Amino acid sequence: GESVGLHLPTLSVQEGDNSIINCAYSNSASDYFIWYKQESGKGPQFIIDIRSNMDKRQGQRVTVLLNKTVKHLSLQIAATQPGDSAVYFCAGNNAGNMLTFGGGTRLMVKP
Amino acid sequence: DTEVTQTPKHLVMGMTNKKSLKCEQHMGHRAMYWYKQKAKKPPELMFVYSYEKLSINESVPSRFSPECPNSSLLNLHLHALQPEDSALYLCASSLPTPGNTEAFFGQGTRLTVV
Numbered sequence A: 001g002e003s004v005g006l007h008l009p010t011l012s013v014q015e016g017d018n019s020i021i022n023c024a025y026s027n028s029a030s031d032y033f034i035w036y037k038q039e040s041g042k043g044p045q046f047i048i049d050i051r052s053n054m055d056k057r058q059g060q061r062v063t064v065l066l067n068k069t070v071k072h073l074s075l076q077i078a079a080t081q082p083g084d085s086a087v088y089f090c091a092g093n094n095a096g097n098m099l100t101f102g103g104g105t106r107l108m109v110k111p
Numbered sequence B: 001d002t003e004v005t006q007t008p009k010h011l012v013m014g015m016t017n018k019k020s021l022k023c024e025q026h027m028g029h030r031a032m033y034w035y036k037q038k039a040k041k042p043p044e045l046m047f048v049y050s051y052e053k054l055s056i057n058e059s060v061p062s063r064f065s066p067e068c069p070n071s072s073l074l075n076l077h078l079h080a081l082q083p084e085d086s087a088l089y090l091c092a093s094s095l096p097t098p099g100n101t102e103a104f105f106g107q108g109t110r111l112t113v114v
Helices: none
Strands: A010-014 A019-024 A032-038 A045-051 A056-058 A062-067 A072-077 A086-093 A099-101 A105-110 B004-007 B010-013 B018-025 B031-037 B044-050 B053-057 B064-070 B073-079 B087-094 B109-113
Touching: A010 A019, A019 A105, A032 A062, A032 A072, A045 A056, A045 A062, A045 A072, A072 A086, A099 B044, B004 B087, B010 B018, B018 B031, B018 B087, B031 B064, B031 B073, B044 B064, B044 B073, B053 B064, B073 B087
Parallel strands: A010 A105, B010 B109
Antiparallel strands: A019 A072, A032 A045, A032 A086, A056 A062, A062 A072, A086 A099, A086 A105, B004 B018, B018 B073, B031 B044, B031 B087, B044 B053, B064 B073, B087 B109
């Protein structure tokens, strides 16, 4: 099956700084890529998505970049806040709206 | 209402027990999913229902039996589980239309098999 992301690193940032979370994917079959945020004890929460024919999409305080040449996806969070502390998963959306999740990155925000 | 509600939140069961996990949504979503998530790992797809019909079974053992009684409810019946089946079981729903990527997840049921 499709593999999206293969590791679970931890990113520690200072409150107010910008955060960049990365994800590598190995299969280009996805029509969309999506970022989810999962706080402790909760289910994943949709943050932002990007179509495979785009290279950038902006939301509120978040930007997703897609580089199809190197099969790389990133999530940028501006002015990171303590409430942003969570595990972030990238996912690829396939036919049938199936989601294949990457390994995730834990973001820790220091006050 | 943009919630997916899962019950129970926690469940401890023996290997000979039969139990059921329940999931409910009232967003009019016609695609519903079961995912399994082990600690510090990403969710893994188990089943997909589209318009109340099972459309995808990701080679899940038969001790897990899904059921979709109607468009708002999704159950996962458990029987003769193993300790390695202990995990967080997540339900999700979405519009089944192509290109709709926003799946809404419940908070999950934390299952422990003893």
